[in-house]
Amino acid sequence: MTYCPINPLSPNIFADLQNMGCFEFMRTEFVAGTLIAIIAGVIGYFVVLRRSAFVAHAYSEIGFAGAAGAILVGIAPLAGLLLGSILGGVAIALLGRRATYRDTQIGIVLAFALGLGLLFISLYSAFDTAAISILFGEIEGVSVAEVYLTIVACVGILAITGLLYRPLLFVSLDEDVAEAKGMPMFLLGTIFMLVVAVAVSFAVQVTGVLLIFSLMVTPAATAQYISKKARSSIAVSVVIALFATWIGIFFSFYTNSPVSFFITAIVFSLYIIVRLIDWSLFRRVTRNVGINRG
Amino acid sequence: MSSNNSIIIAENLVVGYGLKPVWSKANFSFGPGEFVAIIGPNGAGKTTLFRILLGLLPPIGGMIRIFGSEPKRGNPRIGYVPQKHLVDSDTRIECLELVRLGLSGTKWGFNPNPFSHKERDAAMAVLEDVGAADLAHRHLGILSGGELQRVFLAEALASRPEVLLLDEPLSNLDIKRETDLLHQINNVVRSHGVTALLIAHNINPLLPHLDKVMYIANGKVATGKPSQVLTSESLSALYGTQVEVLRDPHGNVAIVGVEEHHGDML
Numbered sequence: 001m002t003y004c005p006i007n008p009l010s011p012n013i014f015a016d017l018q019n020m021g022c023f024e025f026m027r028t029e030f031v032a033g034t035l036i037a038i039i040a041g042v043i044g045y046f047v048v049l050r051r052s053a054f055v056a057h058a059y060s061e062i063g064f065a066g067a068a069g070a071i072l073v074g075i076a077p078l079a080g081l082l083l084g085s086i087l088g089g090v091a092i093a094l095l096g097r098r099a100t101y102r103d104t105q106i107g108i109v110l111a112f113a114l115g116l117g118l119l120f121i122s123l124y125s126a127f128d129t130a131a132i133s134i135l136f137g138e139i140e141g142v143s144v145a146e147v148y149l150t151i152v153a154c155v156g157i158l159a160i161t162g163l164l165y166r167p168l169l170f171v172s173l174d175e176d177v178a179e180a181k182g183m184p185m186f187l188l189g190t191i192f193m194l195v196v197a198v199a200v201s202f203a204v205q206v207t208g209v210l211l212i213f214s215l216m217v218t219p220a221a222t223a224q225y226i227s228k229k230a231r232s233s234i235a236v237s238v239v240i241a242l243f244a245t246w247i248g249i250f251f252s253f254y255t256n257s258p259v260s261f262f263i264t265a266i267v268f269s270l271y272i273i274v275r276l277i278d279w280s281l282f283r284r285v286t287r288n289v290g291i292n293r294g
Numbered sequence: 295m296s297s298n299n300s301i302i303i304a305e306n307l308v309v310g311y312g313l314k315p316v317w318s319k320a321n322f323s324f325g326p327g328e329f330v331a332i333i334g335p336n337g338a339g340k341t342t343l344f345r346i347l348l349g350l351l352p353p354i355g356g357m358i359r360i361f362g363s364e365p366k367r368g369n370p371r372i373g374y375v376p377q378k379h380l381v382d383s384d385t386r387i388e389c390l391e392l393v394r395l396g397l398s399g400t401k402w403g404f405n406p407n408p409f410s411h412k413e414r415d416a417a418m419a420v421l422e423d424v425g426a427a428d429l430a431h432r433h434l435g436i437l438s439g440g441e442l443q444r445v446f447l448a449e450a451l452a453s454r455p456e457v458l459l460l461d462e463p464l465s466n467l468d469i470k471r472e473t474d475l476l477h478q479i480n481n482v483v484r485s486h487g488v489t490a491l492l493i494a495h496n497i498n499p500l501l502p503h504l505d506k507v508m509y510i511a512n513g514k515v516a517t518g519k520p521s522q523v524l525t526s527e528s529l530s531a532l533y534g535t536q537v538e539v540l541r542d543p544h545g546n547v548a549i550v551g552v553e554e555h556h557g558d559m560l
Contacts, residue, residue: 049387163403170399173385173392173434174449176376180348181400182368228388228433231404 009254020253025140029249032142033259035154036206037215037245041238042161043199044220045230050172052196053217055092058106059200060212062088062113067134067204068120077134078146081201084113089197093190137208137260139249146205153202160195168192169230206245211260215241218267225274240270301326301361301457301489302347308355309342315354316342317510322517324506326456327487329480331500334510340493341377343510344459347491348374360457368400373455373488375446377462383435389445390430393417396452420448423485425478440471444478451482458483458490465495472499479503497524498546524549 004022007015020026047056066084067077091109095102121131133141142150161168171178171188179185203215223236248262300323308318316339324330332340345351347360349367358364361371373396394417398405405413421427426444429437437445443463450458463479464472480503483490494500497507501520508517509524509532516523516532523529524547529537540548 049385051384165404166395166399166401169391170395173380173387173395174399174446175380176378177374177396177449178399180350180367180372180374180376181370183400224386228386228391228431230387230391233387 016250016254020250026249026253028142028144028147029139030246032147032150033139033206033245033249034242035147035150036202037241038238039154039157039199040203040215041219041241042234043157043196044216044241045223045234045237046161046168046172046192047196047216048220048224049169049230050192053213054103054106055193056196056200056216057212058092058110058113059085059088059197060204060209061110061117063197063201063204064134064209065113065117065120067209068117068124068130071130071134072120072124076146078149078201078205081204082198085197085201086194088113089193090190093186093193133208134204135208135210136258137204137206137211139206139259142205150202153198157195157199160191164188164191207260207263211264214260214264214267215245218264218271219244222267222271222274225278240267244270299325300359301328302359302491304356304358306356307346307353307358309339309346309351310354311342311351313354315513317513317515318355320356320515320517322508322515324489324491326489327483328489328505329483329503330489330491330506330508331497331504332491332493332508332510333495333497338510338512340510341461343508344374344461344491344493347457347459348372370453371456373450373453373458375443375450375458375460375463377465377493379442379446381434381442385435386433388431388433389421389426389437389448390414390417392434392445393421393430393448393452396420396449417448417452420451421445423451423482424448438471439466440475443467443475447479447482451486451488454486456488458488460490460492462493462495464499469499476500476503501545501547 002022005019007019010016021030047053063081063085066080066082066087068080069084070077070080088109092106095105117134121134124130132138167178167183167188170181171183171185175185200212200216203212207215219240220233220237222240223233226236227233244263244266245259247266248259251257251262252259303323305321307320308315309320310316310318332343334340342351346353346358347365349365349369360369394413397413397416418427418430421430424444424447426441426448429441429445434442434445447460447463450460460479463475467475476499479490479492482488491508492500497520504520506518507520507523508515509529512533514532516528518528524539526537526539529539529549535551537549537551540550542548
């Protein structure tokens with residue numbers, strides 16, 4: 001094993017990156033973070049378009065119970081996350097096509113799941129550390145095996161999304177017409193819910209259960225204000241998620257503050273900036289229209 | 295009543311949900327290029343007819359044929375504009391994308407050739423047909439009700455359907471926009487030779503354009519030329535009570551006597 005010096009942050013960014021990349025766990029973290037940002041950026045676009053943000057949050061919290069249970073019985077938290085959120089995905093798919101609007105039922109289930117997670121985690125000896133890492137993210141602990149699994153998930157999710165791209169867009173924008181045109185609504189809805197569940201499980205490793213919106217919602221919501229086309233919005237959403245994750249990992253390494261904090265701060269700032277620009281452009285347009293009319 | 299070149303034909307049709315009929319014993323036939331208004335109070339079963347034609351709901355009894363066969367879901371020869379849409383002010387996607395989905399939304403995968411302008415040009419052409427070419431690159435969230443209806447109409451027309459089903463496209467529009475949109479719909483229907491069925495509450499703005507009217511009320515259906523259906527005798531028979539059809543010098547009709555007896559249906 002090579003010796004890696006721990007240098008403080010210097011003005012030479014290349015030296016800083018080189019120093020960071022010397023550590024194997026940092027390289028693992030970087031690869032995992034990159035893959036997860038791609039998944040979250042792509043799936044996040046459809047989550048925002050279909051107004052399924054609350055559902056995504058529900059998966060995340062049902063996944064919390066799964067992860068806490070997994071820690072308790074001594075298996076990888078990711079396995080518990082996947083199991084929990086996929087079960088949640090199946091349950092919500094069974095609720096039917098209007099599931100997105102069933103805020104009450106989803107809220108009831110996720111409160112129960114959070115409570116169950118709390119019980120599991122309180123039964124575990126290292127209560128505080130485990131709880132904090134699941135709730136707020138702990139990408140530092142990602143193993144090489146988990147990175148391979150993340151590669152498989154990333155390829156799988158991108159392949160499924162690519163295959164369903166146009167029907168998914170159609171169903172998301174014009175449900176009744178898509179149904180009349182013979183689209184398999186239940187199948188599409190179920191596959192989409194499962195893909196979101198898997199995407200959430202992986203993204204939770206970076207952002208934690210509670211900050212899931214920072215990768216699954218904010219980048220895509222910001223992208224919608226930058227591009228009016230679906231494909232380029234998805235690309236912008238991925239770029240924002242990647243940018244936030246990379247900067248987050250970098251600053252986290254040099255400051256010891258959590259990665260997820262930096263990600264939330266970066267995506268939030270970008271969202272505010274983009275909204276302000278959009279608002280001022282819109283104001284200028286309406287003012288010009290007013291002048292023309294006058 | 296039936297004719298050989300009918301696009302849509304029904305005999306003794308009974309429709310409803312479960313075993314409960316909404317209306318029954320309906321006989322009608324619509325030919326190619328006919329513009330038909332479907333009028334009636336809320337809950338009379340106007341949208342139910344569309345669900346039957348789209349193959350989303352089986353009839354309870356009787357016979358219905360569209361293009362000579364039983365309705366089935368996913369018929370590409372039907373264009374449909376539903377009453378409710380998922381679009382709101384947060385839907386930040388340009389109109390052209392939605393219209394393109396009317397062409398290729400049911401196909402799997404991405405557009406195989408992203409550099410081909412064929413689909414894009416076809417979508418622009420329908421937007422032009424409905425007088426909405428200037429909306430192509432604006433996002434759906436900021437459009438007015440009338441503009442949205444044009445875009446949805448373009449989406450439905452994109453696949454060049456032979457039958458067009460429009461569910462209350464005129465609701466929530468002021469009189470000026472209602473007249474404009476109706477004019478546009480009429481142009482498209484005539485120039486494309488589409489058989490159009492349009493659900494509406496108020497028949498008067500439609501009267502100059504219509505070939506037929508289908509009046510649904512009281513669990514029954516009356517269909518025919520406006521001059522045949524919109525008479526005191528015909529509507530009295532439909533409602534089962536004395537109804538008076540009054541006409542002003544411009545040909546507008548007012549139906550009186552219905553509210554007093556059947557206020558719960560309106």
